[in-house]
Amino acid sequence: MSKLVFKQLFEAESSTYTYIVGDDVTKEAVIIDPVDLTAARDAHLIEELGLDVKYALNTHVHADHITGTHALREYLPNAKSALSERSGGRADVYFKQGDHIRIGGFTLDVLETPGHTDGCVSFYVYGCGIVPLVFTGDAVLIRGCGRTDFQQGSSEVLYKSIWERIFTLPRETIIYPAHDYKGLTSSSVGEELAYNTRLLKKKEEFVEVMANLNLPYPKKIDAALPMNLADGDVKYVQNSK
Ligand SMILES: N[C@@H](CCC(=O)N[C@@H](CSS)C(=O)NCC(=O)O)C(=O)O
Numbered sequence: 001m002s003k004l005v006f007k008q009l010f011e012a013e014s015s016t017y018t019y020i021v022g023d024d025v026t027k028e029a030v031i032i033d034p035v036d037l038t039a040a041r042d043a044h045l046i047e048e049l050g051l052d053v054k055y056a057l058n059t060h061v062h063a064d065h066i067t068g069t070h071a072l073r074e075y076l077p078n079a080k081s082a083l084s085e086r087s088g089g090r091a092d093v094y095f096k097q098g099d100h101i102r103i104g105g106f107t108l109d110v111l112e113t114p115g116h117t118d119g120c121v122s123f124y125v126y127g128c129g130i131v132p133l134v135f136t137g138d139a140v141l142i143r144g145c146g147r148t149d150f151q152q153g154s155s156e157v158l159y160k161s162i163w164e165r166i167f168t169l170p171r172e173t174i175i176y177p178a179h180d181y182k183g184l185t186s187s188s189v190g191e192e193l194a195y196n197t198r199l200l201k202k203k204e205e206f207v208e209v210m211a212n213l214n215l216p217y218p219k220k221i222d223a224a225l226p227m228n229l230a231d232g233d234v235k236y237v238q239n240s241k
């Protein structure tokens, strides 16, 4: 029976987690939220593991780093970039709520989880008897959640997404976020339901907290947004001017 290939990779400048998920028998795999700065490292690991990456997936149009989807093409010519059709960004293929991405014996269900951005999705992974995993992007962060003060953010929408689409998953589901700023690497639905003091508030209180986070804008936002809307391809950005 297939076993899951799973790697959690870190990019320190933006505190981003990139994930590789694959099937050790068929060797089919995806990479989730790759960063341009670490594309060569990730591609080297994929080659060492003998994986055939079908898709380079983004959970959303990132504001803090440039996606690695374009950079990875140099190493992985068969990998298609993929993004939510609600994101407004460019990609080879688009996905939407309820789509299933098959990777050997495993399935990734696309869960639309807007609120941090309009086009945010999470990927719920199951199959072959594994404890399910969910890659939440910047929707659920460990003991927190994504900010809602730019990129069509809405605290009300985020709260609904998380309570309807993430906190209803089995409690043992392991949560893998797109970032952590304190060195934590994973959580679970049950753990967040016990300790995520921000999301456990009533909706009105949550909205109030989110309106007062007072976070500085990500350092790379001005460069990252146009690049990521163009799949990380600087030539496409220049030609569209
Ligand atoms: N300092 C970082 C950006 C930090 C930040 O704004 N993180 C985002 C996710 S990346 S869009 C966020 O939603 N944070 C929520 C929180 O509670 O920290 C940089 O300059 O890049």
Ligand SMILES: [Fe+2]
Pocket: 060, 061, 062, 063, 064, 116, 138, 146
């Ligand atoms: Fe984000």
